[in-house]
Amino acid sequence: MADSAITSVKNITSTRKVVDARDIGKIHIPAENTHLFENKAKQMFSIAEGVGRNLGLVESAASPNAFKNQINEVLEKYNWDVETFQKTKLKPVDKLSETELSIMKEVRDVVLKPTSDTALQKTIPGQDIEKYISGVYTEIGGYVAKIDDMGHIKNYDDVVESSRLDYSFPDGWRPYPEDGDTYGKIVFKSQKIDSIEIPYGERFGGTNIDGPPCTLNGFTGSRNGEIVPEWQFDDRYLPKQGAEIYKVINGNEILVGVFNGKKFVAVN
Template identity: 40%
Template sequence: MVPSVFTHPEQLGFFITFVVSLPFSSKNRELMKLMIKQTYDEWKAEYDNADAGDKGFMIGQLIGEAITFAVEAGGFVKGIKGLTQFVKNGGFRKAVKQVVKMGSSVKKLLKMKPAEFIKSVKKIFKRKDHYEVLLNNDELVKVPYDDLTVMQKSKFDGFVDSHMQNDVVPDRVYGEDGIGIVSGEGTINGKLNKKTLSNYDSYMNDDLISTLDDIGLSIDEFNELRMVSADKLTSSQRRTIKSIRDAISTPTNDTIMQKVIPQRDINAYLNGDYTQVGGYITKAQDVKQLNNYDDIFQSLRLDYEGTQFKPVSDDSIGIIRFKTPEASKIEIPYGKSMDGVITDEFPFTGNGFTAATNGQVIPEYKCQKYLDIYDGAELYSMAKDGTESLLGIYDSNLGRFIKIGK
């Protein structure tokens, strides 16, 4: 049986055109013979070591694999002329080597239809350079990214995407380190959820008072300064609040950051339109105490002119927790009076802290540009009552968030 790799109509069209031409084109027949010979040469050692009863199957299978590669190559090299060049330049032989290097279990997975794949898989582990698939018979199959052709990787990613989008097996999706992100009730809990953040020190609860004590400033005096736009402070006051803000550790590539997004932007991240993070952000640990939509809205002062945050009509707010390889592009958003460059209008303060009206002290940051994010970033929705739901996990190989659940 010829493996099915038709994912686009043009591939099927190419296959039909090529096969139909064989009785009438000696050049195409020679091309087909060359593909089969190259396939056989690469498979010969495996064929010679096979049991006698398996050899008939393997002969048919190698022909099927040759045709499969003909179709797949045709989808990229555009036509029989391009395919001829692909074969003669060694591209076809190299592709066959990849198949030979893959185990039979991997090839079996790649030939499965989505429904069959879902039924056959117990768990999925995502590693740095490969997937590990634990089958129902407890066989662990490694699928290296580099061993897959572009089409095969796309097909496999589609299977994983289908698992996650449809929540068919919510307890089978695992992060890069192989540690499950599933609760005992079978629902998916992110690794960057509220419970995880509770283990981190927050600036307001752990560092602020100590810093203020060192400079002889009370919390009330500090809050008076923090709430005032920097350009309305005296030079002495600006130096004081800048010394406090500069004492806070700078985010690194290992720091969990948090970006709040309007409800209307959530789908743009889930469907792949948005893949980066920009604008104003915070350290996730510094906002872990914000328990609901209103807390976030007031603490981050999302009531700026033109805001897309609508606390009266919105059902939820979006939260992205992430690490970035571009932490050097994160800066303290000082206004011009604080030797910075940001000129936004109030409630932007220009002093590095938000003008929170509810007693919260939130150090804020701003991205110099849109930031790339690391694999495993998590997108949540927070309901008005503070309930968080994990919506998506960022897949760096796909370059987008993969939807979790329905």
């Protein structure tokens, strides 16, 4: 799969820039490559269908399978609207009433757990991209989300807010700086699905003790209208072969590496 992905990228990237899908109509495509571009676009536009099919083309709208497109139906059972959900989602868990706690947990538990065929996204700081490409890093762990729920979110500020990556370490270092424009994105599948769980805090029956901006309720604390159910690996694991790593600059995705089963191989 890695060889196929690399070959495809070499065939289509030399004559076009990687841009947001909203700008595709503005691209000048040489006549001799128009047919090739159309065929590749048809084959690769939806990364939610599987790892190895995006190759730099981006989505501008949330997948029909995104939980944000399903939550209204779920909330009807509780006579809640999305606004009520969003406000409750941001409450500290120790401030939730028993009713709110019960509803939030039931809503989160509706989200289907990833399988070994589910495309996932791990967002990484821009400075870590080279560490994966060079082989210093090979494994993935920590917090992840389904591509269905995150794949449509591209711009740096939107990704940072949607995943609440606006945290700093005790020494003041912030992996995703406020004035940044670049981050890394790994699109992958995993065989270690039994090692992934909802990052619930104690009141939700879990063991997560991470501090803010972690909500401890299984959703990111996004304040921009996005709804992102998050998942957490209990350790770091190798992804399945064919995982892709992108460098994303100002919302434009550039495929820079493909996992060959042992390490990420650079795509030139």
